Amino acid sequence: MNSLQNYLLLSSLLFAIGLAGALTRRNAILVLIGIELMLNAANLNFIAFWRFGLNPSALTGVMFAIFSISVAAAEAAVGLAIILAAYRHSKTTDLDQMNSLKG
Amino acid sequence: MTVAFFILALLTVAGTAAAMGLRNAVHCVLALTLGFAGVAAIYLQLDAQFVGLTQIMVYVGAVAILAVFAIMMTHSPGPAKPAAYSSYWILGGLVAAAVFAVLAWAIHSDSASLQPLPVQPEVTVQQIGDALMHHFVLPLEIMGLLLTAALIGAVVIAMDRSEEPK
Numbered sequence: 001m002n003s004l005q006n007y008l009l010l011s012s013l014l015f016a017i018g019l020a021g022a023l024t025r026r027n028a029i030l031v032l033i034g035i036e037l038m039l040n041a042a043n044l045n046f047i048a049f050w051r052f053g054l055n056p057s058a059l060t061g062v063m064f065a066i067f068s069i070s071v072a073a074a075e076a077a078v079g080l081a082i083i084l085a086a087y088r089h090s091k092t093t094d095l096d097q098m099n100s101l102k103g
Numbered sequence: 104m105t106v107a108f109f110i111l112a113l114l115t116v117a118g119t120a121a122a123m124g125l126r127n128a129v130h131c132v133l134a135l136t137l138g139f140a141g142v143a144a145i146y147l148q149l150d151a152q153f154v155g156l157t158q159i160m161v162y163v164g165a166v167a168i169l170a171v172f173a174i175m176m177t178h179s180p181g182p183a184k185p186a187a188y189s190s191y192w193i194l195g196g197l198v199a200a201a202v203f204a205v206l207a208w209a210i211h212s213d214s215a216s217l218q219p220l221p222v223q224p225e226v227t228v229q230q231i232g233d234a235l236m237h238h239f240v241l242p243l244e245i246m247g248l249l250l251t252a253a254l255i256g257a258v259v260i261a262m263d264r265s266e267e268p269k
Contacts, residue, residue: 008210010112010145014119014138016203021123023195024188029173030123030131036166037119037135040142043154051149056224059234063242065154066231069161070246074253076166080173081257087177088263096189 007048015041028086028093032079039072107148115141126187128174136167150223153231 018037025031043065050061087093118138122131139162146155189195235243 005210005213006108006112007145007149009207010115012203012206012210013116014142015206016199017116017119017123019202020196020199023198024192025123026187026189027128027174029170029177030128033131033135033170034123036162037123037138040139040162043158044142044145047146047149047151047154051151051224057226059226059231062151062154062226062231063234063239065151066157067242067246069154069157070250073161073165074250076169077257078253078260080169081261083173084176084261093177 004048004052007044007052011041011044011048014038014044026094026096028083028095028098029080031095032076032083035079036072036076039068039075043068043072108145111141111144111148114138115145129171132167132170132174135170136163139163139167150226153226153228 015038018034018041020034021037022031022034025034046061046065046068050056050059050065053061083093086098090098092098115138118134118136118141121134122138125131125134139158143155143158143163146152146158
C-alpha cells in the first residue's frame with residue numbers, strides 16, 4: 001500500500017540529510033545546498049498532503065509548492081551571491097575560517 | 104506503484120546522501136542533480152505534473168548550474184586540501200539523526216496518515232493558469248516583484264567593486 005506515511009517518511013529523511021549536510025559541511029556552498037534540500041523536503045510534504053487531502057481539485061498544495069520553489073530559487077541566487085562576495089573578501093569558502101564579523 | 108515509489112525513494116535518498124557526503128564539491132552537485140530529479144519523479148508519481156517539470160527546470164536546470172559556477176569561481180588552487188567536514192561533525196550528525204527520529208516517530212504514531220490514495224484529480228495546466236490569474240493573482244505579482252528584487256540584489260551583492268572607476 002502506497003500510503004501518505006511513506007511520502008512523509010521520505011520527506012523527513014530528506015530533511016534530516018539536508019540538516020546533517022548544513023550542520024557538518026565546511027564548504028559554504030554545500031551548506032546552502034543542504035538548505036535547498038530541506039526546502040525540497042517541505043515541498044514534497046506540500047504535494048503529498050495535497051494529493052492525499054480531501055479536496056485535491058482546489059489546487060492549494062500545488063500553488064504553495066510552486067510559490068515555494070520560486071522563493072527557493074531567489075534564495076539560492078542571493079545566497080550564492082553573498083558567498084561570492086564573502087569569498088572575494090576573505091579568499092575562502094571554509095566556514096571554520098570565516099569566524100570574524102569585522103573585516 | 105509501490106515498487107516504483109521505493110525505487111524512486113532509494114534513488115532520491117542515495118543522490119542526496121551522496122551530495123552531502125562526498126568530498127569533492129563538484130561531485131556533490133552532480134549527485135545532487137540525481138536527488139532533485141528523483142524528487143521530480145516522485146512529484147510526477149503524485150500526479151503533480153506541472154510541479155514535477157518545474158522542479159526539473161528550476162532545480163536540475165538552474166540551481167545546480169548556479170552551484171557548479173559558484174564552486175568553480177571559489178575554487179582555491181592551493182595544494183592543501185581542507186577537510187570536508189566541520190570539526191564538530193559528530194554533534195551535527197547527532198542533531199540530524201535526532202530530528203529524523205522524532206519526525207519518524209510522530210509520523211509512525213499517527214493513524215490518520217494511513218488513509219489510501221484518493222481518486223486521481225484532474226489537474227491540467229490550464230486549470231493552474233486559471234488559478235494563478237484569478238484566485239492567486241496577488242501572490243503571483245508579489246512573487247514577480249520578489250524575484251526581480253532578488254535578482255537585482257544578487258547582481259549588486261556579487262559585483263566586484265575593486266575595479267570601479269573613481
